[in-house]
Amino acid sequence: MTRIRFSGCVLSLDDEAPRYAEASISRVSGARYDGVADWYDREFATGELAAAPRETAVRLLGEGAGKLLDVGCGTGAHTAAFGEHGWDVVGVDISEDQLRLARERGVEVVQADVAALPFDDASFDAVISMWTHTDVDDFSALLREAARVLRADGPFVYVGAHPCFVGPHSGFISAEGVPELHPGYYWRTERHTEAPGISPQGLRAKVGATHLPLGHFLQAFPDAGFRLERFEELKNREYPYTVALRCRR
Numbered sequence: 405m406t407r408i409r410f411s412g413c414v415l416s417l418d419d420e421a422p423r424y425a426e427a428s429i430s431r432v433s434g435a436r437y438d439g440v441a442d443w444y445d446r447e448f449a450t451g452e453l454a455a456a457p458r459e460t461a462v463r464l465l466g467e468g469a470g471k472l473l474d475v476g477c478g479t480g481a482h483t484a485a486f487g488e489h490g491w492d493v494v495g496v497d498i499s500e501d502q503l504r505l506a507r508e509r510g511v512e513v514v515q516a517d518v519a520a521l522p523f524d525d526a527s528f529d530a531v532i533s534m535w536t537h538t539d540v541d542d543f544s545a546l547l548r549e550a551a552r553v554l555r556a557d558g559p560f561v562y563v564g565a566h567p568c569f570v571g572p573h574s575g576f577i578s579a580e581g582v583p584e585l586h587p588g589y590y591w592r593t594e595r596h597t598e599a600p601g602i603s604p605q606g607l608r609a610k611v612g613a614t615h616l617p618l619g620h621f622l623q624a625f626p627d628a629g630f631r632l633e634r635f636e637e638l639k640n641r642e643y644p645y646t647v648a649l650r651c652r653r
């Protein structure tokens with residue numbers, strides 16, 4: 405068996421051309437969702453909270469016309485849905501536990517760090533990422549890698565937490581009502597597991613949260629080489645919990 409080492413990832417090749425699903429990772433760091441994947445999938449990826457963001461992502465992506473990469477795909481619930489809209493989907497995530505559920509959904513997955521994607525330049529027709537800027541250590545690196553693997557003029561869709569109202573600075577439990585903002589946290593970009601906006605029983609107490617102020621978040625897209633095409637705040641709540649955007653490179 406031949407082994408090809410990519411940065412952060414080892415692909416095992418038999419006689420056939422490599423399939424993404426055969427990728428394995430040599431050293432996993434930051435797989436914070438290992439051990440909470442089933443709970444995450446039930447509460448967040450397939451629950452009521454997931455429906456409107458997923459519909460928005462599907463609308464911004466459009467019907468499939470080629471290969472789609474889902475960066476930080478988690479349990480693959482959204483990834484599988486994109487497949488139902490005609491896309492030939494591949495998911496990438498660092499957590500083996502999350503990827504276990506994605507595989508059970510029939511999604512083709514690769515275990516890798518979003519900061520070093522094991523794919524060729526311009527090898528995807530579209531790229532999507534959902535709910536990742538609050539989880540990855542380096543969102544700018546994720547965006548640079550998304551831009552690199554996307555073909556010229558292909559769409560990159562991002563859906564995630566609204567930086568103004570969701571984060572360590574904001575009590576917005578279950579995205580209900582009016583968020584309660586707290587001083588001393590909005591400009592801090594380090595990972596938090598305890599803060600006024602983090603419920604001790606919630607996801608962020610388990611896996612932590614990174615926070616980007618709105619300006620840092622938005623500026624990261626043009627800095628990675630994208631041009632913004634659409635930017636939306638989901639209106640399904642009293643205050644917006646979710647932002648969604650489409651850009652191209």
Ligand SMILES: C[S@@+](CC[C@H](N)C(=O)[O-])C[C@H]1O[C@@H](n2cnc3c(N)ncnc32)[C@H](O)[C@@H]1O
Nearest residue numbers: 449476477478497498499517518534535539540
């Ligand atoms: C909030 S979950 C979102 C999962 C999925 N996109 C969804 O919407 O259900 C964040 C995901 O990012 C993944 N992640 C965090 N850091 C990562 C990294 N450096 N490389 C790859 N995946 C990472 C986690 O394992 C987790 O599955």
